[in-house]
Amino acid sequence: MKKIRTLKRLAWVLLIAISVSCASDEKQSDRNSVTVETLRVSNITQNSALISAKIELTGKNELLSKGICISTDEKPTIDDLKIQEEGNTVSEYSFSFQNLKEDTKYYVRSYVLTNSGMIYGNEIVFTTSKTTKPTVSTLEVSMVTSRTAVAGGTILNEGTSEAGAFGVYLSSVNQIPGTTDRDIQGIRNSNKFICSINSLEPETKYYIRAYVINKSGISFGEVVTFVTEKISLTSIITNQPNSIYATAAKVGGTISSNGGSVFSSIGVCVSSVNSIPTVADAKTDIVATSENAFEISLIGLTANTKYYTRAYAVNSLGTFYGEVVPFTTKEVGVPILKISSLSGSNLGGSGGALIINNGGDPIIEYGFIWSKFENPDLSFPNISKTVKEGFFPDLNYFNATLTGGIFPSTTHYVRAYAKNSKGTGYSQVLTFTTGKN
Structure with missing residues (x-):
């Protein structure tokens, strides 16, 4: 009898052990049904990088959030700098990290949070770029007169950021001219820039040095000298x-x-x-x-x-x-004008107009138009008008006598107009009404 009871106890212990083992395997199986892979680091600059990862999800796990963590130490965790996105979207994802340190080694890992816990991906290492200044060479000075000269430089390499300023520093005293000396900014054409130097002293030796500035700082070319000529007759x-x-x-x-x-x-x-x-x-x-x-x-x-x-x-x-x-030269617009005075009778009328703005271009035609119909313009088939053509760069006022096309007991609609190379501008519409003959 004792033997039977002992066998029963052993059977129960074995059954419990098997159940626990199966439950553990099922939980581990669910946990392992989520994989996250840190794929690559791209677009690396001095202070930023784009990091991509990919998630694969099978089984019963629920995806709660995903992200990427980064550190200057190995095996970064979510306690380090991270970018995280909530949601259950399963796909490849990328995050852009900004404000990183220049020329620094970083360790990155992707991660996902599921209802089973936190899972980290593989680790990738990268190093941010190092900023570099531009390099420049000073051109020989040319076209030297007693008061003027032409200088410049060649940008050999812009460095890690675009050149924001360039020119030459000039001195007749400082043999290695710098930022405290006279600054002549250049006009760029491809990788060269030219500086027109004025107001020099005759028969004077000058020291000149090209410079280029980018976000990393300023770089100088070699020093070049020249001597201005005697005062020309x-x-x-x-x-x-x-x-x-x-x-x-x-x-x-x-x-x-x-x-x-x-x-x-x-x-x-x-x-x-x-x-x-x-x-x-x-x-x-x-x-x-x-x-x-x-x-x-x-x-x-x-x-x-x-x-x-x-x-x-x-x-x-x-x-x-x-x-x-x-x-x-200025931008072109149509002229802006308004009628400043208008009078009329059965015999005719007269008007004056102010050109408020010629549109940045000389007036080439101006006048008045009038009609029995509202809002007349030059496209109307039956209008009367005065016309003055020519080249009038400084025109700001004109007047005219309105003759012809005046009808008794009629309201006449009048506008001033002016043309330039852009088009035609019109004034507001004013009216006068004639009486019976």
Whole structure:
């Protein structure tokens, strides 16, 4: 009997052990039905990186959240820096980590949180980039006169960020010019930049050094020297452009001295491409004048474009240039105007109009239109109008007598208009009413 009871107890113990073992295996099986893999690190910069991972989920586990943790120590956990996303979406995912340290080794692991607990993926190691400054070479100085010169540099390598500023530092005292010396900023073309230097002293030795700045700091080229010439007996100055519109402007120069030789031609070189224009570029010249100052009207320019101007003069001693003076043409819009006065009778009418804004371009036509119909414009088949055509860069007011197309016992609708290269602008509509004949 004792033997039978002992066998029963052993059977119960064995049954319990088997049940516990099966339950443990089932739990482990559920837990192992979730896998997360840290795939790759990409887009690595000095302070950021994009980290990707992938989840595979089978069985009964419920996905609660997923994320990526990162640390400068091995085997990072969720107690370290992390980016986490709630939800049960099972797919490849990526997070961008910002504000990392430059030139630093990082360890990353993906992870998922399920109803069975936390599961980590494999570990990947990467190192953030190191910032580098640009490298630059100083160009030889050219086109040296007593007061002007042209310098510049070649950007050999921009470094880890784009060059934000570039130019040359200039000094007649400091043999290694730097940030406390005169700064002449450049105009860039591809990997080179050009600097137009003015207001130099004659017969003076200058030290010049190119520089480039990016987010990592400033870099310098080698020091280059040059000596300005003696004061030239022939001297010409480029005047500031004026009356600047979208397609027109006035430029000119002032002759200080002809050096004892009469100028055969004078004018202004103009270019929207060459920052140091010469007579080989587009130019407007006039027969030499007895006046010291001269002015030339430029037309046919392109709106919203930067132009470089430079006065020049030619005589038996050679071709002489003034300083480079840039200007930018305006954006074009249609003119804005309003009628300031209007009167009418059975015999006719008269009106005046103010041009509030010519649209950044000279007026080429203006006048009044009137009709028996409301809101007349130039497309109406039966309108009366006054017309004045030409080139009027400084027009701000006009008036006219309205004759013809005046009817008795009728309300007449009147508008002023003005045209430029962009189109036609109209004033508000005013009216006058005639009586019976």
